[in-house]
Amino acid sequence: MNSKERFRATIERHPVDRPAAWLGMPDIKSQPALFEYYGVNNIHELKLAIGDDFYSVDVPYCSPVSNAIYAAFDWYMDGNVDAQDRTLTAPGCFADAEELEDLDFFEWPDPALYINRDECLRQVKAAPADKVVLAMLWSAHFQDACAAFGMEKALMNMADPDYEELFIAVDNKIVDFYLKANEIFYEATKGYLDAVLIGNDMGSQRGLMLSPEMVRKFIIPGCCRLVEQAHSYGVKVIYHSCGSIVDIIPDLISAGVDAIHPIQALAAGMDAASLKDKFEGKVSFCGGVDTQDLLVNGTPAQIQAKVQELRRLFPTGLIISPSHEAILPDVPPAAIKALFDETVKIY
Numbered sequence: 001m002n003s004k005e006r007f008r009a010t011i012e013r014h015p016v017d018r019p020a021a022w023l024g025m026p027d028i029k030s031q032p033a034l035f036e037y038y039g040v041n042n043i044h045e046l047k048l049a050i051g052d053d054f055y056s057v058d059v060p061y062c063s064p065v066s067n068a069i070y071a072a073f074d075w076y077m078d079g080n081v082d083a084q085d086r087t088l089t090a091p092g093c094f095a096d097a098e099e100l101e102d103l104d105f106f107e108w109p110d111p112a113l114y115i116n117r118d119e120c121l122r123q124v125k126a127a128p129a130d131k132v133v134l135a136m137l138w139s140a141h142f143q144d145a146c147a148a149f150g151m152e153k154a155l156m157n158m159a160d161p162d163y164e165e166l167f168i169a170v171d172n173k174i175v176d177f178y179l180k181a182n183e184i185f186y187e188a189t190k191g192y193l194d195a196v197l198i199g200n201d202m203g204s205q206r207g208l209m210l211s212p213e214m215v216r217k218f219i220i221p222g223c224c225r226l227v228e229q230a231h232s233y234g235v236k237v238i239y240h241s242c243g244s245i246v247d248i249i250p251d252l253i254s255a256g257v258d259a260i261h262p263i264q265a266l267a268a269g270m271d272a273a274s275l276k277d278k279f280e281g282k283v284s285f286c287g288g289v290d291t292q293d294l295l296v297n298g299t300p301a302q303i304q305a306k307v308q309e310l311r312r313l314f315p316t317g318l319i320i321s322p323s324h325e326a327i328l329p330d331v332p333p334a335a336i337k338a339l340f341d342e343t344v345k346i347y
Contacts, residue, residue: 002130003053004194011195011236011258011284013317019310020319021343022054022286023047023336024262025136026327037333050336051344053319054134055127059185060119063109069181070138072109073174075148088143091150097166108173111181120188127192134238135185135196139178141222142200145171155210158218167218175222179229186233195236197261197325198226203243206268215248220255227256238286240325244268246278253283262287262323265294276313286319289339295322295331300338307342 001009001017010020026034026043035041038049047055061069064079071083075092097103127133146154148170157163186193200219202209210218223239230237239257246269252260263285264270272288288310289295294303310320320343327336 003132004130006053007132007194007236007319010316010319013281013284016316018346019314019316019343020053020132021051021340022134022319022321023050023052023340024322024325024327025056027329029329030327030331033329034327034333034336037337048128050340052340053132055131056134056136057123057127058136059181060116060123061111061114061181062116063114065109069111069115070140072111072114072177072181073144073148086147088147088151091153092148094149094166094170095153097149098163100165100169103166103169108177111177111184115181115184117184117188120185121192124189124192132194133189133192135189135193135235137178137182137185137196137198138240139175139182139198139226140200141171141174141178141226142202142219144174148174158210158214164218171218171222175225179225182226182229186229186235190233193233193235195238195258196230197238197240198223198230199238199240199261201240201242202248203241203245203264203267205243205264205266207244208247209243212247212251216251220248220251223252223257224255231256238319242267242324244270246270246275249275249279249283253279257283259284259286259319261285261319262321262325264292265290265323266292272310272313272318280317284317284319285314287321287323288318289320289322291322291324291328291331295335295339298335300334303335303338304342307339311343311347 006016006020009016038046040046040049059069065074066072066081068083071081074081077093124133157167227237236258238259238261239252240261242264244267
């Protein structure tokens, strides 16, 4: 099997020769050590060296205030969105809004002005022919809406029937922005794209950050629209949320997501065996190898044993990957080698 065939079979839970494998997107501070360890010069050479099945691309977005699609909104009205160190907790520009009219002052960006269509196509055509082309679209409308108010105010608005319409109105505008941006990307890359990663962080270590009912009311509708759009282009959807989200996985399945990422292994209810018992045959998964402790402190033998366990639990239906898409500097390169060496073996 080549990578594309392996990915499709994994997503559709058909037999595979070995698990599909994804490194994720190593943090920029992690990359030098990985490059030196593997004797490579860049991230794509690294992925080829370790046997990664995926070739990841970003949306080439550049506006007067931001050079990242996931940080497109200037919620603090200072003319410069910090894509690396932005926060959800500082009060946003809608913090004091009390009526829908109080939202009208904001100038919503038009993605059509800031996405380079030729660069979209150039990126996906640069992928090796057999690799899975994965677009990191994110489209994190819930997180963006929280930043627009400030996290505390956003949650208070969601919990108050007199103010929930404010949150919904902002969230809908954000979803509309991402639908337009994603359509531009899909049209520019038609025929070359295999999958997208979208999502919203809504879990903590112990459970959801808000009730399942609130997730269904404020997050799932936008998820459904984004998934439907991706599927209309024949693209598979990997949905990301850190933390314990087991209580709303059935809702994500109903929304049509093809795989759930990243199986944060130490979060409550997110161990692989439990997920297999609850959801086998209903959805695929991506992740499973703990980045909070195992990849940081474990021996190569312990990491290989975990991969072997995951392979026994999921003969198919699991893309083996670290349980966080951004490999941080506390994960030693030898741990990544142990993970991939065991994953890419054909037993």
